[in-house]
Amino acid sequence: METQNASILLVDDEPDILEFLSYNLQKEGYNVFRASNGNDAMKIARKVRPNLIILDVMMPQPDGYEICREIRRDEHLKDSVVAFLSAKSEEVSQIEGFKVGADDFIGKPVKPKVFLFRVQALLRRQGGEKEPLNRVFFEDLMIDKESYTVVKRGVTIELSKKEFELLILLTSRPGKVFTRDEIFRKIWGPDVIVGERTIDVHIRKLREKIGLGNIKTIKGVGYYFS
Amino acid sequence: METQNASILLVDDEPDILEFLSYNLQKEGYNVFRASNGNDAMKIARKVRPNLIILDVMMPQPDGYEICREIRRDEHLKDSVVAFLSAKSEEVSQIEGFKVGADDFIGKPVKPKVFLFRVQALLRRQGGEKEPLNRVFFEDLMIDKESYTVVKRGVTIELSKKEFELLILLTSRPGKVFTRDEIFRKIWGPDVIVGERTIDVHIRKLREKIGLGNIKTIKGVGYYFS
């Protein structure tokens, strides 16, 4: 749509974080606005109608949730993409977050690379809504292929790349049993040779992170997701 | 080994990269087309309607963005999946890329494994590599060769490898009586020697799991499925 650079509104009461995020975003060429409290945030939002609004959950006065609700109530803003920043400890609050209409959660501490990647994914969504959300749900599990995250019952779980690839592969066809060979070919490629136990180790880590029940073994055959 | 006859169009002005990617894709069984400039690309695209189009961003004449726009404008092509190739440095351009309707960005230098994995993911998105469901039905029984499971009246039953192989064999020709020798040769192979009772035990377990009625014995001859 717009040919101008995307505009992003950052809202956080901690100046350091504001500064840090803002720096990273500007480096990528985004048009960044800042606010340190809810009132300023709404004022700016109404004025510039940012493509993306990033809110810290924990703030005095109107907190992130409250601001988000207000945004969703505003005729001109309700279609904005809203992402929350939240510390790992208070992750249960994500449920609340999605209830008030959040589009994404970004865990603190923020890693620049991941952060920018997600911002990008969020902005992309904002444009063409026909784009199906690249998310898969399995009971209490949500897998977001865009942001490389897994959320289990509101708790964000960080996976390494291999772990994520493995999970994506297995969930691409729940119930299907993938043999070791198949897994090797699809994730490691046809000519990479690694030890047999490598997969087991990754499977183990995955189970450790997302819970044991979901990935099952059929001895002599392979693994599957259920 | 599944035959992935998805067709992929590669567009890049550097012959080396074209060759490299093409090699990797073909090795995986994809049907690869190449073009070294935008005009050729559009010509080929209109003719073969590839499932996936991979464009280098940096090209003379019409660059990747321009080609992508044209693809999105074309009635027959606008639903193709389009991925961009781009060097790490020019990341800002990704915003532009998503704006013109790109589905993914693949960073150069390209690593085969990652590349193939993403291609796979993209093709999956394209409309779900529809593979035939490997399922057989017998009255109240459904046998799913993919998941090594049997569903009986809605209840999923997990079978071990041997049990499953046995079931598959017997149901491959319902009514036909398989002799012990036949079963041994087909499941254990020609040179494996196991005791006579081994089959009985597996048959028993199968009967236990899927019900007694289905597998019948003809004394002195063998077993059959009805």
Place this chain on the structure above:
DNA sequence: CACACTTTTAATATTTGGTTAACACACCCG
């Protein structure tokens, strides 16, 4: 180049499906 992190290897433990063996049962035939 030190640090943090991911991936792989290697060594060890544990699990479980497959097999066996011993025995029970059913049926046929003299």
Place this chain on the structure above:
DNA sequence: CGGGTGTGTTAACCAAATATTAAAAGTGTG
């Protein structure tokens, strides 16, 4: 009726497959 033959049942054993762990090797990053 009793021995013969073929199959059913059971539990115990074993080895292969997998799980687990820690440490080494590889990666990127400041």
